[in-house]
Amino acid sequence: MKKSGRIKSSIYPRSRDAVGKALAPVTRPQRVADQVYRHLRRAIVGGKIAPGTRLREVEAAAALKVSRTPVREAISRLIGDWLVRELPTGGVEVLDIGDELTDIFHIREALEICAVRLAAMRITPEQVEELEYLIESAESSTFKERVRLNQRFHLAIAEASGSARLVEMISSFREYYLNPRWITRGDRKMVERAIHGHRQIVAALRSHSPDRSEKALRQHLKIGWISMTNDQDD
Amino acid sequence: MKKSGRIKSSIYPRSRDAVGKALAPVTRPQRVADQVYRHLRRAIVGGKIAPGTRLREVEAAAALKVSRTPVREAISRLIGDWLVRELPTGGVEVLDIGDELTDIFHIREALEICAVRLAAMRITPEQVEELEYLIESAESSTFKERVRLNQRFHLAIAEASGSARLVEMISSFREYYLNPRWITRGDRKMVERAIHGHRQIVAALRSHSPDRSEKALRQHLKIGWISMTNDQDD
DNA sequence: TGTTTGTATCCTGCATGCAGAATGCGGCAT
DNA sequence: ATGCCGCATTCTGCATGCAGGATACAAACA
Numbered sequence: 001m002k003k004s005g006r007i008k009s010s011i012y013p014r015s016r017d018a019v020g021k022a023l024a025p026v027t028r029p030q031r032v033a034d035q036v037y038r039h040l041r042r043a044i045v046g047g048k049i050a051p052g053t054r055l056r057e058v059e060a061a062a063a064l065k066v067s068r069t070p071v072r073e074a075i076s077r078l079i080g081d082w083l084v085r086e087l088p089t090g091g092v093e094v095l096d097i098g099d100e101l102t103d104i105f106h107i108r109e110a111l112e113i114c115a116v117r118l119a120a121m122r123i124t125p126e127q128v129e130e131l132e133y134l135i136e137s138a139e140s141s142t143f144k145e146r147v148r149l150n151q152r153f154h155l156a157i158a159e160a161s162g163s164a165r166l167v168e169m170i171s172s173f174r175e176y177y178l179n180p181r182w183i184t185r186g187d188r189k190m191v192e193r194a195i196h197g198h199r200q201i202v203a204a205l206r207s208h209s210p211d212r213s214e215k216a217l218r219q220h221l222k223i224g225w226i227s228m229t230n231d232q233d234d
Numbered sequence: 235m236k237k238s239g240r241i242k243s244s245i246y247p248r249s250r251d252a253v254g255k256a257l258a259p260v261t262r263p264q265r266v267a268d269q270v271y272r273h274l275r276r277a278i279v280g281g282k283i284a285p286g287t288r289l290r291e292v293e294a295a296a297a298l299k300v301s302r303t304p305v306r307e308a309i310s311r312l313i314g315d316w317l318v319r320e321l322p323t324g325g326v327e328v329l330d331i332g333d334e335l336t337d338i339f340h341i342r343e344a345l346e347i348c349a350v351r352l353a354a355m356r357i358t359p360e361q362v363e364e365l366e367y368l369i370e371s372a373e374s375s376t377f378k379e380r381v382r383l384n385q386r387f388h389l390a391i392a393e394a395s396g397s398a399r400l401v402e403m404i405s406s407f408r409e410y411y412l413n414p415r416w417i418t419r420g421d422r423k424m425v426e427r428a429i430h431g432h433r434q435i436v437a438a439l440r441s442h443s444p445d446r447s448e449k450a451l452r453q454h455l456k457i458g459w460i461s462m463t464n465d466q467d468d
Numbered sequence: 469t470g471t472t473t474g475t476a477t478c479c480t481g482c483a484t485g486c487a488g489a490a491t492g493c494g495g496c497a498t
Numbered sequence: 499a500t501g502c503c504g505c506a507t508t509c510t511g512c513a514t515g516c517a518g519g520a521t522a523c524a525a526a527c528a
Contacts, residue, residue, distance in 0.1 A: 079311070100397065107399070
């Protein structure tokens with residue numbers, strides 16, 4: 001049974017890489033080291049591990065049921081993220097993000113402004129639509145859902161900047177503020193202003209004006225800043 | 235020979251922790267993993283390793299005369315720095331910074347502006363002096379020396395921001411531009427403008443005005459940007 | 469009782485072992 | 499000669515071994 005006739009009328013594609021087109025790459029199991037990294041990262045920014053705590057690799061390895069090697073790799077990355085600090089006597093301790101909250105806010109602001117300016121120059125109509133969709137979805141949502149959508153909105157802008165690196169950086173910095181310790185409920189007026197801010201940003205982006213976009217974003221971020229510095233627990 | 239008499243006139247201190255006060259902490263040898271990280275990082279940003287090259291841990295380990303473990307840790311950090319990329323089939327390859335040069339420039343600019351604004355609010359008289367000293371030193375220096383002093387000048391501003399994190403970020407991003415591939419000699423007029431720019435920045439910082447400082451820095455960075463986009467090899 | 473010194477345990481940092489997957493090459497069939 | 503397949507080698511990813519230094523505890527001394 002060599003080529004059993006070339007039946008042109010077949011419903012199946014017969015091109016050179018018919019298989020290649022029909023199949024998507026299998027999802028490869030992600031490395032243990034990466035999972036450990038994410039776990040630890042979440043635990044730290046989420047405040048599950050108290051600042052000043054010594055992060056023991058044996059302990060983490062045991063808790064996560066892995067060997068020390070992937071834990072060490074994860075810790076290396078955490079050092080790069082300034083989430084932990086190498087102790088002079090060896091080992092690492094988790095740093096207190098709270099100490100840097102002001103600095104981090106300014107850095108985040110700078111990065112987001114950078115992103116929105118690039119986005120203004122590069123954004124596509126589809127990306128504008130995505131942003132509008134996110135705004136609309138937020139209108140009729142619970143507070144919690146709204147926080148998530150707000151996050152997605154800002155990350156979508158970062159993506160529109162076209163720099164994967166920037167997306168990564170911004171999303172890392174934003175994560176710091178998802179810690180319940182610093183989330184404030186905010187009153188209705190604040191939420192309204194935030195939504196209005198989102199609209200203004202999209203309008204500016206649509207007009208492809210970096211300056212207008214920056215201004216709109218600045219205005220918008222200021223709200224978050226105010227609510228953060230007020231620091232009203234809920 | 236217990237206390238052989240308490241000779242008050244001794245020139246030696248006899249307080250409780252006389253030893254503690256006399257001694258400074260010994261300098262601990264830095265971890266091999268950190269050294270490997272620095273080596274690899276330099277090699278990559280310096281262009282010693284061509285973009286797209288697969289970074290083999292065995293190879294690096296052999297070249298640096300260490301085992302694979304510290305190399306793996308170093309590579310983990312490089313992943314975080316976006317200097318290498320994990321291949322879907324395992325291992326990593328070095329990324330091409332050149333592809334991102336524009337984005338990186340904007341990010342760096344954003345970070346430096348952030349730093350100069352914070353610095354304007356927080357800089358001390360001593361730090362102002364340091365900056366002035368660096369400017370003066372640059373006046374009578376060779377080109378190469380001047381590049382180094384320029385680097386130090388900008389890092390000194392970052393330090394004046396008071397955020398160690400920001401210092402780290404900025405210095406990483408600046409390193410990308412030290413690659414000879416992108417350094418342009420620049421004509422005399424450009425150098426003069428750069429020095430003038432430095433003076434203006436310091437003046438603005440001294441007045442503790444974030445806005446003026448930002449403006450001065452923006453103006454200054456633009457020069458570098460122009461010379462970079464002109465891309466004249468020397 | 470408070471301090472100090474000796475000692476046992478723990479932990480880190482690096483090296484190496486090992487299984488499984490990817491890569492490259494030679495032989496084979498067409 | 500060309501294309502394909504199977505096999506050997508290489509490399510990664512994780513686990514573990516091991517030595518040296520840090521930490522903690524307890525006995526001994528003042």
